[in-house]
Amino acid sequence: MDRLTIIKVGGKVVEEPESLNALLDQFQRISGNKLLVHGGGRTATVIAEKLGIETQMVDGRRITDAKTLEVVTMVYGGLVNKRIVAGLQARGINAVGLTGADFNLIKAHKRPIKDIDYGFVGDVDDVNVSELRLLINENVVPVVAPLTHDAKGQLLNTNADTIASELATELANYFKVYLFFCFEKKGVLLNPDDDSSVIYDLNLQQFNEYKAEGIISAGMIPKLENSFRAKMKGVQEILITNPENIITGRGTRII
């Protein structure tokens, strides 16, 4: 099977011109098939504020009412996505920007209301990679925004980490998938105040112990749970690191 590198980048990295350029330079150096999944939450919050729309977060997740859905559709699907695509084309990489609605790539359903009404947030049902495979085999690089649809005309907001692990899991049927979750830190830290306390190898048992002891921060838990699930479903390698270490391969490896 051919190799496919999937990079998920969130946070400031994709939202400031300088760090975005540095990321795209790193991304350009990756050989072989590749795919980028991005966020854009900070910009969405800024644009929402300018439009007089209040941002509400619960456990780091955005409550997505109809107005907020318009904002994330504009920011993730338009502004952030197309800037990345134009930046990659400038580097000679034939990128195409997509959401989960394009090619019916990711079908989801609106999250049922339990304790919290998340609004237009989508939980993934199906991933359909037929056109994606065709394009990857033509050396096209997909750039995926964290939006899905319900196949009845409704766009939905879906967490970018989830998008990346769902795509990685499905594409692992056709490629040897290397999945990198990039963020500001060098990896998962034993001590959040000490950047040198990176856990280099992490297995499920250790993760459960660290989680029970409260060593791993709340924000990391869904990312890691997604990672272990993807690893068990056949993703070749999963690394949690910063953009600078995409090439060196240093960071927290899920084993």
Add this chain to the structure above:
Amino acid sequence: MDRLTIIKVGGKVVEEPESLNALLDQFQRISGNKLLVHGGGRTATVIAEKLGIETQMVDGRRITDAKTLEVVTMVYGGLVNKRIVAGLQARGINAVGLTGADFNLIKAHKRPIKDIDYGFVGDVDDVNVSELRLLINENVVPVVAPLTHDAKGQLLNTNADTIASELATELANYFKVYLFFCFEKKGVLLNPDDDSSVIYDLNLQQFNEYKAEGIISAGMIPKLENSFRAKMKGVQEILITNPENIITGRGTRII
């Protein structure tokens, strides 16, 4: 050669849920290969206003400063484009939303400053349809937003009529192209106040006469000039009409 129908729709039609749904129902009825090019100017103006960005138009063209470019990237590339894609997927049409940056589809250069500085407005240099052809042959329906790029990382704002005729002209090398410009009227009118005064067949000589006599409105002239150019470059049929007449084929035919 296979048939390919290209529909360009601008104005209110794509920007209000009811008329958009009616348009997508009509679009669904078109048999064979198809492609949609859309505008979104009214929404861009509304969002710009809410963001405190002043809209300046010269002869119906938007002056696109850096802030306005952000707005059109969000609105054309994100909001309007992805709503159309989700609406088509709901109708079982496998749509993909694109800008001119995706697949390096349309390369342009920033319009040189003469009398007027249009800002980040792109004049088209190259159209590259290789991935588009691949996808059309897989029954994918491209939905194209009026944005281009300069291949150096800069997105640019380009008139949707121009995008439609450039794509039609290039795709005419591979398909029998039927190009429909859809707007509110039933066609080009002899008398702008009389909706029944549609000119059904229009050749270049008549167009030049009507233009000289001031019968054809200023706003129609670039659309018609684009049409005659496309017709001369091998587009099979060009019709100017409203969405209701896509199927009947009534309207102003360029001959």
